[in-house]
Amino acid sequence: MGNDVFQLVLDSFPKIILPGLTLTLPLTAVSFLFALIIAVACAMIQFANIKVLKQIVRGYIWIMRGTPLLIQLYVVFFGLPSVGIIIDPIPSAILVFSLNEGAYCAETIRGAMESVPKGQIEAGYCTGMSYMQIMFHVVLPQAFKTAFPALSNSLIGMVKDMSLTANIAVSEMFFRTQRIISQHYHALAFYLELALIYLLFCTVLTFLQRFVEKKLDVSRRKPKAVELPPEGGMP
């Protein structure tokens, strides 16, 4: 009997991990990318203190952080059709996850932008740079470094939260596991297997995070070798 369960778990492994690789991770990657774009835009609007837009951004963050992710998914997938807006499961998932995560990351990035010393912005102005140039060449690169650990947290969180999309018929890992259990029982064994696969994904991401963090850490950097252009006219 024990052997049978073991065999079942082993056989189901590719069936569970495959949708992980084809759905969970790609959905996370796409959603997180959109979330970052939304977050940077929202953070910059707040940082620059643009009057009306700032209020809109605040309202958006307030709603997204103040309501459960699962309910947001339900509103979009099960709720919107009743007003004639029908969105497929996967676009629904991307829409909700981008908007939800975008709100959290906006606050992370805004906080990191505030931590860049104001003097550097003044120095940027004094060299003749425009506000946007200062943002993209001075403030955001430093803010991104500061925000990176928190952003990585969000990313890892999103991988796991993607299991919520099983509720709106995205046939990702959790969804498939539930199907397998309805055929073979052994809920404990299959759910543990699923948990282990999530753990595997997140472990890889954690290692990736550490690697990139080291790359970003200016204080660990060696002085750059300076290569001068040949016709620079320098001795």
Next chain:
Amino acid sequence: MIRVSGLKKTFDGLTVLDGIDFSIEKGDVVAVIGASGSGKTTFLRCLNFLEKADSGLLEFDGRTYDLSAMKKKEIRELRMKTGFVFQGFHLFENKTALDNVTAGLVYARKVPKKTALARAMTALETVGLSDRAGHYPHQLSGGQQQRVAIARAMVTEPELIYFDEPTSALDPELTGEVLNVMRSLAENRMTMIVVTHEMSFARNVANRIVFMDGGKIVEEGEPEAFFRQPSTERARAFIAGAMERERNSEEQEA
């Protein structure tokens, strides 16, 4: 070259600048001195629009601007013609010394990268740091950081460089290297306005002293005459105090 008249600035009802009239000619090195809180730094920051003046006129290269109603474009045009060196260096911490110096050329002035690099290296050489070009700010001493900041200010070939207490954040043994760089800039006829507590620099390098007190320019003149025989009581008291402090610190060192 620059003429300021009627410059006023208040912070929350507190008058910091109370009607400043000031002018500087090309090649002048003006040292602005005075006690803390006399408005020296605010004066300098108003000239480069880091603080918005309440009122006042600025004449720059023959054009007159209303300091209280500057357009963004005008501010940027004028900043393109000047450099600014801060007390706290304010180097871009994500960039190497070289990239700090090229930023104003490459981003703000769209100078081709190759030209910018060559000019930046020349500037770094002038401040004696061409061997530190690839270093990040945190890998440099305070004096080195300030010299990079000076290179960043001069690389754009400005008509004028503002210095806001450039040595005040430095350990005493590091002020010399920064003052030397400034002295050689002065010798090369760079126009400079220097807010400073370094009396010997003011006396030996500047060709005019501006003494501020209570948000006003109380006295100005040639360094020798000013230090030997200040005409106002407040300037006399300030110089006496400064001399005393310098003697004391010399005694402490000895």
